[in-house]
Amino acid sequence: MSSAQTLTAQWQGEALTPLNPDTAFNGFICAHVVHTLERLGIFRKLQDDGSVEVSSFCRENELDETIVHALVRAAESFGYLQSRGDRVEATPTGEDVRRTLGFFTWGVGGYHDVFANGAAVARGERRFGVDLHRDEGMVALGSAQADTALMRHILDEEIAELDFTTLVDLGAGVSERVARLVKARPGSRGIGIDISKSATELAVGTVERYGLDGTVTPVCADVLDILFNGHQVKDAGEADVVMSFMFLHDLLVDPERRDQVIPRLRAAFPKANTFLLGDTTVRPRNGENTLPVFSDGFELAHALMGVPIYTREAYEDLFDRGGMHMRRAVPFGAPHTYLFVLEAA
Ligand SMILES: C[S@@+](CC[C@H](N)C(=O)[O-])C[C@H]1O[C@@H](n2cnc3c(N)ncnc32)[C@H](O)[C@@H]1O
Structure with missing residues (x-):
């Protein structure tokens, strides 16, 4: 095997x-x-x-x-x-x-209030993002722990096969991945884009820790503004490789724009030879009587937040219709999570 x-x-x-x-x-x-x-x-x-x-x-x-x-x-x-x-x-x-500590940090540390308030959400008494929040810091820490323990080596194998001078990470959180990958590829540069001001501030610290000031740039911006409102991030259009991790589903929330996201990604990053998009998918229900760690927590948390998530097949269909050719879908450490390796068709 x-x-x-x-x-x-x-x-x-x-x-x-x-x-x-x-x-x-x-x-x-x-x-x-x-x-x-x-x-x-x-x-x-x-x-x-x-x-x-x-x-x-x-x-x-x-x-x-x-x-x-x-x-x-x-x-x-x-x-x-x-x-x-x-x-x-x-x-x-x-x-x-x-x-597997990352999943516990994510679930207990990050989402405890969300899970505990399912009844209030169902009754319409509380709404995620309004008067119900996750602990963003714990979610970020859980992601980082899962990355280190389960995913990093898989991404490294994929990135080793790619040529890039400019690497852009969308929804980059604290820019840990982009900094690590740029550090390992002398002569390259990176941009980590995230909507969160606090994550971007922490990303400045990440870049300093890697000694990459001026080589990796954290930028606080809404990726949806880049895709749909013509917002330009300096040098991002030069990207040869564009990545996003555990973030694609956030771009797809609005059903009106969903089908446009992939074509807009291609247009916003016209020089990109490869898109590496990692995300967790809906667990296929095949009648088995066992469960893995994480999957059902991921699904329920997103349902309580009102954020749809997708099957692997739905993602593949979206890429196909959006004009991206999938080189492969690499199993990416966490259950039912894939790294989709794509190129503009
Ligand atoms: C689940 S976290 C993943 C973070 C990081 N990629 C990782 O794997 O650890 C999703 C990230 O996307 C960011 N985000 C959500 N919506 C965004 C948007 N519209 N534009 C840019 N960043 C966004 C959040 O602030 C958060 O840092």
Whole structure:
């Protein structure tokens, strides 16, 4: 089996459905414990040192030892940690969880209020973006953690095959990817475009950290303005490669404009030889009785936010009708997530 086949086989997941009430309730608590241990730096310490001595960890980090012991006991019940006296280690399943921490940061850290307010949203008492918000910082951190653990090596393999001098990332968040890729390709330059002022401010820090001032430029702009209102970002039209990650569905929200997005991308970046568009798709329902991590959370979160998401086939149809030729759809780490490698037809 190729690595891509192994990956897509894993997308079927191992959580048996129907989830019995014991599993469902414990899963809810367990996800919060995982997120809390991540926030406290315990998973990081386990990764770096192989084990953690709880009392000295609490002293060094000024943490309430009684609380941390309670969290560790809960993580032991869930089978993620094992103790020898005051020292804890991760179990093999705890190691697996460490590799998927990004999903917990995303779900518990980023979307806890959205999931908890489903009834209010259904009744029309609260609306996402008006009086109900996600934690943008946690969503960005979760994306970055998932990228590092699951996606980065796949993108690197694809980018290695491409020629570029100017790389543009749309919905770039904190511009981590564009900075990393430009750093690895001497002589290239990059532009990271994001609508969020705070993300763009953080992106300035990313660029400094990579030592790429003047080579990678974070720009605060609405990509829809670039596509539909003639807004120009300096040098972006020169892009040879245009990327976007976990962002394409945001461009497609307006049904009136949806079919125009791909042709407008081609027009806005006329010199681009390749578009690398990564996004999560709707999980195909094939009657299996298992679930993977993430997929159903991604679908429900977007339903509660009123943002449609798409099947792989719907994306392929959109690219085709928009005049982009798909070289391949590469399984991209997270369940039912693809990196679509496209060229202007
Ligand atoms: C799910 S995040 C993905 C961030 C980053 N690409 C990643 O994979 O970590 C989507 C990003 O798109 C940005 N965004 C949403 N709508 C946008 C728009 N119309 N124009 C530019 N950026 C936008 C958000 O601010 C956010 O940073």
